[in-house]
Amino acid sequence: xxxxxxxxxxxxxxxxxxxxxxxxxxxxxxxxxxxxxxxxxxxxxxxxxxxxxxxxxxxxxxxxxxxxxxxxxxxxxxxxxxxxxxxxxxxxxxxxxxxxxxxxxxxxxxxxxxxxxxxxxxxxxxxxxxxxxxxxxxxxxxxxxxxxxxxxxxxxxxxxxxxxxxxxxxxxxxxxxxxxxxxxxxxxxxxxxxxxxxxxxxxxxxxxxxxxxxxxxxxxxxxxxxxxxxxxxxxxxxxxxxxxxxxxxxxxxxxxxxxxxxxxxxxxxxxxxxxxxxxxxxxxxxxxxxxxxxxxxxxxxxxxxxxxxxxxxxxxxxxxxxxxxxxxxxxxxxxxxxxxxxxxxxxxxxxxxxxxxxxxxxxxxxxxxxxxxxxxxxxxxxxxxxxxxxxxxxxxxxxxxxxxxxxxxxxxxxxxxxxxxxxxxxxxxxxxxxxxxxxxxxxxxxxxxxxxxxxxxxxxxxxxxxxxxxxxxxxxxxxxxxxxxxxxxxxxxxxxx
Amino acid sequence: xxxxxxxxxxxxxxxxxxxxxxxxxxxxxxxxxxxxxxxxxxxxxxxxxxxxxxxxxxxxxxxxxxxxxxxxxxxxxxxxxxxxxxxxxxxxxxxxxxxxxxxxxxxxxxxxxxxxxxxxxxxxxxxxxxxxxxxxxxxxxxxxxxxxxxxxxxxxxxxxxxxxxxxxxxxxxxxxxxxxxxxxxxxxxxxxxxxxxxxxxxxxxxxxxxxxxxxxxxxxxxxxxxxxxxxxxxxxxxxxxxxxxxxxxxxxxxxxxxxxxxxxxxxxxxxxxxxxxxxxxxxxxxxxxxxxxxxxxxxxxxxxxxxxxxxxxxxxxxxxxxxxxxxxxxxxxxxxxxxxxxxxxxxxxxxxxxxxxxxxxxxxxxxxxxxxxxxxxxxxxxxxxxxxxxxxxxxxxxxxxxxxxxxxxxxxxxxxxxxxxxxxxxxxxxxxxxxxxxxxxxxxxxxxxxxxxxxxxxxxxxxxxxxxxxxxxxxxxxxxxxxxxxxx
Numbered sequence: 001x002x003x004x005x006x007x008x009x010x011x012x013x014x015x016x017x018x019x020x021x022x023x024x025x026x027x028x029x030x031x032x033x034x035x036x037x038x039x040x041x042x043x044x045x046x047x048x049x050x051x052x053x054x055x056x057x058x059x060x061x062x063x064x065x066x067x068x069x070x071x072x073x074x075x076x077x078x079x080x081x082x083x084x085x086x087x088x089x090x091x092x093x094x095x096x097x098x099x100x101x102x103x104x105x106x107x108x109x110x111x112x113x114x115x116x117x118x119x120x121x122x123x124x125x126x127x128x129x130x131x132x133x134x135x136x137x138x139x140x141x142x143x144x145x146x147x148x149x150x151x152x153x154x155x156x157x158x159x160x161x162x163x164x165x166x167x168x169x170x171x172x173x174x175x176x177x178x179x180x181x182x183x184x185x186x187x188x189x190x191x192x193x194x195x196x197x198x199x200x201x202x203x204x205x206x207x208x209x210x211x212x213x214x215x216x217x218x219x220x221x222x223x224x225x226x227x228x229x230x231x232x233x234x235x236x237x238x239x240x241x242x243x244x245x246x247x248x249x250x251x252x253x254x255x256x257x258x259x260x261x262x263x264x265x266x267x268x269x270x271x272x273x274x275x276x277x278x279x280x281x282x283x284x285x286x287x288x289x290x291x292x293x294x295x296x297x298x299x300x301x302x303x304x305x306x307x308x309x310x311x312x313x314x315x316x317x318x319x320x321x322x323x324x325x326x327x328x329x330x331x332x333x334x335x336x337x338x339x340x341x342x343x344x345x346x347x348x349x350x351x352x353x354x355x356x357x358x359x360x361x362x363x364x365x366x367x368x369x370x371x372x373x374x375x376x377x378x379x380x381x382x383x384x385x386x387x388x389x390x391x392x393x394x395x396x397x398x399x400x401x402x403x404x405x406x407x408x409x410x411x412x413x414x415x416x417x418x419x420x421x422x423x424x425x426x427x428x429x430x431x432x433x434x435x436x437x438x439x440x441x442x443x444x445x446x447x448x449x450x451x452x453x454x455x456x457x458x459x460x461x462x463x464x465x466x467x468x469x470x471x472x473x474x475x476x477x478x479x480x481x482x483x484x485x486x487x488x489x490x491x492x493x494x495x496x497x
Numbered sequence: 498x499x500x501x502x503x504x505x506x507x508x509x510x511x512x513x514x515x516x517x518x519x520x521x522x523x524x525x526x527x528x529x530x531x532x533x534x535x536x537x538x539x540x541x542x543x544x545x546x547x548x549x550x551x552x553x554x555x556x557x558x559x560x561x562x563x564x565x566x567x568x569x570x571x572x573x574x575x576x577x578x579x580x581x582x583x584x585x586x587x588x589x590x591x592x593x594x595x596x597x598x599x600x601x602x603x604x605x606x607x608x609x610x611x612x613x614x615x616x617x618x619x620x621x622x623x624x625x626x627x628x629x630x631x632x633x634x635x636x637x638x639x640x641x642x643x644x645x646x647x648x649x650x651x652x653x654x655x656x657x658x659x660x661x662x663x664x665x666x667x668x669x670x671x672x673x674x675x676x677x678x679x680x681x682x683x684x685x686x687x688x689x690x691x692x693x694x695x696x697x698x699x700x701x702x703x704x705x706x707x708x709x710x711x712x713x714x715x716x717x718x719x720x721x722x723x724x725x726x727x728x729x730x731x732x733x734x735x736x737x738x739x740x741x742x743x744x745x746x747x748x749x750x751x752x753x754x755x756x757x758x759x760x761x762x763x764x765x766x767x768x769x770x771x772x773x774x775x776x777x778x779x780x781x782x783x784x785x786x787x788x789x790x791x792x793x794x795x796x797x798x799x800x801x802x803x804x805x806x807x808x809x810x811x812x813x814x815x816x817x818x819x820x821x822x823x824x825x826x827x828x829x830x831x832x833x834x835x836x837x838x839x840x841x842x843x844x845x846x847x848x849x850x851x852x853x854x855x856x857x858x859x860x861x862x863x864x865x866x867x868x869x870x871x872x873x874x875x876x877x878x879x880x881x882x883x884x885x886x887x888x889x890x891x892x893x894x895x896x897x898x899x900x901x902x903x904x905x906x907x908x909x910x911x912x913x914x915x916x917x918x919x920x921x922x923x924x925x926x927x928x929x930x931x932x933x934x935x936x937x938x939x940x941x942x943x944x945x946x947x948x949x950x951x952x953x954x955x956x957x958x959x960x961x962x963x964x965x966x967x968x969x970x971x972x973x974x975x976x977x978x979x980x981x982x983x984x985x
Contacts (some may be wrong), residue, residue, distance in 0.1 A: 057599060061821040063592070064579050064700040066600060066735050096817050098863070100840055107820020163836075165825075292865035296873060298706035298814050299698075300736050 008184030009136070009225045014223070018188040018259045022226045024154045024233070025189045025219065026181035031206040032150070032214040033076045035316055039149050039173035040067030040110060047212055047226045051155075051166035059171040061262035062107030067327075073173040074303065077147050078313050083199045084142050086121025089308050092146075093158045093302045103152035103300040106330045111176075112146035117303065119144055124322065125195045126340065127187035134340070136451050140192050141180035150174050156282060172355055175206065178204040181220065181230075184475040186246035193217055194242060194344060200250055202346040216240045219254040221406050223260070231256065232266040236280050239273050248273040252280045295460050326350055332361035341369060347383050348373075359397050367393055371411065373378050390415050396424035404428060405435050408482055436482045439490070442474070460495050467491055501526035503662040506720035507747070509666055513559065513569050520559070520569025524613050527571040530664045531615055536984040539649075540672055541576060541634040542617035547851050550712030551613040556734070558611065568611030573668035576617035577624055578604045578711070579700040584612075586714045588632040589622045591847025593828040599949040601700025602732045603669060603711045610727040615665050615893045615904045617635035619655030622849045623819065624676055624704045624824075627921035629654025630912045631851040633901045635703040640980040641686055642706070643945045647905040650680030651919070656714045657684040661980060667724045669717040671701060673708045674807050675901075677924025678937035681714055682900035682950030685939040687721045689715040692957045693932035694739035695725075697732030705814040706737075708807075708929040718938060718967045722746035725960070741958055749961045750968035758968060760893030764800035765924060770902050774949060777941050778899050780949045784973035785897060799881040800927060806882070807926040808919055809862050809875035814985060815852075816859025822847060822942050854915065883931045890956055898924050900950035902938040924952060934960050936967045939976040948978065 008022035015021075038045060041056040081088050097465040111434045121142035127135040152170035155164050171389035176198060183189045198463065199217055200206035208215045217240075235436060251273075256266050270289075271280040274327070292299040296302075302306050319327070328339035328349075342352045356364035372393060376386060396413060399405050401468045405413060416427045428434055436442060450457050450469050467488070476486045501523050504512065512518055528545045549570060554867050555569035577578055579585045579597035586592045600608065602656040608614075621631040628648035629637040637654035639647040641664040649658040652669030657680030681688030689712045696711035703709060708972035713724035726747070732742040761782060765774065786792055824830035824843030831842040848856065862871035889896065911918045928935040933956070937950035951970060955963035 061826070063585070063587070063595070064698070064701045066699050068734060069737050098817050098820060100820065100823060100837075101835065102825055103820060106824060107823060108817050157927070254819075276907065291865045293817070293868075294864075294866070295813060295817070295863050298737075299703075366659060479575070 002254050004181045004230060006182065006184065012185035014253060014257060015227060017261045019259050021223045021253070022184055022231060023186075023249065024181050024224060025183035025249060026233075027179045027183070027189060027192060027220070028218040029177045029179075029193060030216050030218070031080070031177060031196070031200050031208070033073045033147075033173035033175060034205060035070060035073050035076065035173055035208050037070055037072075038171040039073050039147060040306065041171050043171065047170050047214075051164075052169060054168040055170065059105065059167055059336045061107070067110060067297070069165050069300065069303065069373075070173065071386050073147060074117070074150055074305075075313060076173075076309055077145060077175055078305070079203050080119065080177075080200060080205045080316065081118030081145055082205045082314055082317055083205075083312075084118070084121040084123055084177070086145065087119035089115065089119050089306070090115055090307065090310070091302060093146075094115040094297045096297045097294055099290045099292060101151070101154075102163060103151070103154045103167070103170065105167060109149050109151065110297055110300070111148035112371045115302075116144040116146035118146070123195055124198070125191040127191045128183060134336075138183070138188050140188075140490070144177040145177045146176055146489050148174050148176055167425060168438055176451045187248040189219065189249055190242040190245045193245060195321070198344045198346070202318055202321055202324075203317075210240045210242075213240060217245055219245060219248060221249055221256070221388055222266070223253050223256045231260070233267055234271050235270050236268065236273050236379045237279060237283060244273060244275050246282055247275075247394055251278060251459045255280065277369050300477050305354060319348075323347075332356060332365070334361060335366055338365045345383075346454075351383060351390050355394050355397070357394070359394060359401070363397055363400070365395075367397055367414075371414050375414075383462065388414070388418050392417055392423055401429060403435055403483060405433055406480070409433050409435070433481060436478055439486060442478075442482050442486050445474045445477050446470070446487065446494060449477065450494060457495070464492075464495070468493065471493075479487055502530045503717045504660055504666070506666040506716070509570060510568065510723070514564065514789070520555040520571075520613060521549065523569065523617075524548050524571045527615055527665055530657075530662070534659070534662050534664045535663055535985045537638045537640060538571065538635050539637050539655040539657050539662065539664060540616040541586065541588065541618055541632075541655070544614055544616045545952040547583070548615050548769070548893065550615050552658040553666045554936060555611050555613060565609065566723065567607055567612035569613060570666050571615050572607070572612040573618045573656060573665040574604055575616050575620055575656050575669050575671060576599055577620055577701065577702045578669055580604055580614070580617065583600060583617065584596040585617070585702070586633070587619050587623050588634050589822075589847065589849070589852065590633045590824045591829045591844070597700075599700055602697035602734065603701065603728045605700075606730055607669070607727050612727070616666055618653075618659055621652035621654065621676075622852050623702065624652035624671055624673055624709075625815070625855055626853050627649040627679060628906070628908075628911060629680070630908065631849050635848060636908050637842055638908065638984070640982075640984065641684060641905060641947050642906070642980065642983060643947060646908045647682070647947070648908050648909050650683035650901075650905065652676040653680045653688070653714060657681055657686055657688070660684070660686045660714050660716060662982075662984065667713055667720055669711060669728065669733070670714045670745050671704075671709055672925075672929065673704050673710075673811060674929050675922040677712045677714060677923050678900050678952060679921055681937040682939070682948070683905040685948030685973070685976065685980070686714050686716060686822045687718050687936065687938055688712065688797055689721050689725060689936040689963070689967075690928065690934065691725055691729060692739065692934045694737050695729045695741075695960070697730070697735040697920075697932075699732055699740050705811040706818060707814060708811055709919070710929070718936070718964060719747050719750045720937065722750050722964050739958070744961060744966050748961055749964040751972075752965045752968070753789060754785065754921060754966055754969040757790045757895065757962070758793050759785045759797035759892040760793050760889055760896040761802065762797045762800065764891070765799050765898045767902065767923065770899075771943070773943050774899050774902065777916050777949050778897070778951065781897055781940055781970060782968075784970060788969045788973060789847055790966070790969070791811040791877045794816045795883075795889045795893055795896065797885040797889060797927070799878060799885050803882055803927045803930055804919065804923050806875040806878035807922065808858070809871050810879065810930070812855040812859030813863050813872050814859070816856045819848075819856055821851070827887055849945050851915070851926065879930045882927055885890055886931050886933060894956070895962050896954040897966075898952045898954065900924060900952040903942045904945065927953050933957055934963050936963050938967045938970045938974070940970065940974040942978055946978075948976070
């Protein structure tokens, strides 16, 4: 039985009519194994294929068809287990979970019930509040990770009275990662999923794409008086974004508190999150719950792993997000915030490291996180589809470093790069943006500006703060290309003389 | 020409090799026998045109010097093996006119070895039964007769009946609790269930996956050895397939059993067993002794729990294996008011009473609250039975027992009495639970002139010894009786 010893931070307590409450959260995350073929068949797993074109005889539950375990998927489960600092079970077993549904051709799902491939582990997560402020690090226990088959997809909206079934997903390998009930706030829960996603992406065992449903969470929510007796939990199925996870928990916790405070009791049930209305609603009650009649699948032998197999995988593990964050702070002297954001996702971290290579790390981080992530965010594109590659961004930073362009001009160049107009050098060349560093030319521009505004010169001599006026004039005259430092220097010299 | 059907498989292969007759001639003779034998209801799907084509192709191969192990031999296939382009029913209405686009590994092996397929053979629905009376295609009649129609045993009743009536030179069968050996015993034929994992289960409709094993029913021990050699072999598509060499087992048949230690388990003497079965068993002991074997009394103490354990494990697995027959993708569908109603109507109409009974038993024993008391306990019994045999092998090399507690019984006598029916498997289920090879050899006739078989059980993967002992038993018994051909 689960216990939940940690009491939530007071700031995460929910004030009810009758006092304070805390939320107890446990998550079951389904992560699709990034494998080209299914868990027990050779059918392809490519996303978005024509319906029922990636279905083997096994996936369709044809008579006499037998499952054969996909070794690659087993390796990915072990890799993930190691990434979660978890116990790898050298003996595990596949069981059948029996129930009838149109998208379950065999009439059972092959899963691991009693003996999962991965046992207990733990990861540290850092909840971030709505304003982006990090809270205290929370250690979340991993109860287990097991391998199982996905079901097919039922399509109810093609016809008013018929259901269509697409079996492309039938048999695709999933890792179900079950946490302990160690989270106490919506932020902790979404930070946990974010952390998991970072880990599986770093490992390459799951692409973590929540929009495609390749990573989705079932959230178990209950409430109790802070530190009190555990309440009855409800499970919210298939929540598929970080924001929805927080919304669903907020709604559900308040729903439960209202019921209890009104003298009611919580029914243990499975609920659905309606992302349009932002609420959860009942899907099935405990009474309707299936008796899955789990038993060992007699078509499969127990999965026995050699320690050397596990050790081999361990030796090939990439750097994990936590270690990478620490290294970014040490090696690149990045602030915690930058390091955290960059290492939350392997793609981001890799991108940053190629930009930073041989360049000023803080400037690389600023440009990556500020300009690039901002522009991507605005355009809704993923980093992997970024029109500005790491090399291109690096090239731009190089031109700032060698004073070919100013930081300000660089922002304009970046915008054009992002719009697909070519490399920084191309744009600088084409638009004639090269910074004027010829001191003679700048001095001439300064002299012109001073001569044109004699009254301002007098004032500026009295009040050095008015220097800016002349900087503006000079920059304007140079169409922004004059090196601002040089302009300042020359102006200061002339006005002080 | 009709006496070609009296040949053994070995004899027929020899005759074709010597050019005495062609596969086309041999096949034609068997097609005629099949046609004449319709009353027995052994074949439910005839593939005679296909057989003629295969025979002609086989003769052409032989002419080029490319003769396989079963080259040109007309055989029958139990309708539990999926056959590409040929309707496969498991003798259940629920599969309807299901025609697989794939070939089972076992029949694919046999095709590659030159088999000519005469048709698909009747069986108990989903191989659940011991009399071939649960078939949706009607009961199979035993060619052996005593005043009234007798059952051929089951579930491979069609296979046994067809071989006994000389309609084919041999047939594929499957054995989950005795479904090869009991029909062989009832029909005076030889049937072997090899070690679990010898024959691939891929493409064979599943009954109880941890117990199901294919094997042949044949006219002689040698024929059984030839057929099994073709059927067996490692198959990466079946995770429980054994990666072990397939020896030329026919070479074991006829080898001396001198010095072989034959175990006689005391627990196989059961109450109510006919005296003539006990005396046949005693006779078998004498025969083996005379052949030079050493007789060793052994004990298999958990035997009495085998049948109850079997009737928990097998239905449990079946309840899950048969879940795929839901009317959604192939086979029968009876539309209802909603999804659940469609499931219920389809499965109520598609499955016969015995299959429904076993699905319900299986569902029950796996249910929350009952799993430990039934399924888990049965698995523990299974472990004990495996250990019993392990201990026995310390003092013996093979075990001799009766195959069944009775001879063939009249059609209709036990069909409504499941417990009595289940008792047919009492001597055979132990080898399924332990995964061991077991063969039934016809050893004599009872007072009514009906055949009775004796069973040899061997160590896992030691079919060599099983065939050796079975060959000696066959030779000593000199069983040559054939049923009168009343059905023609």
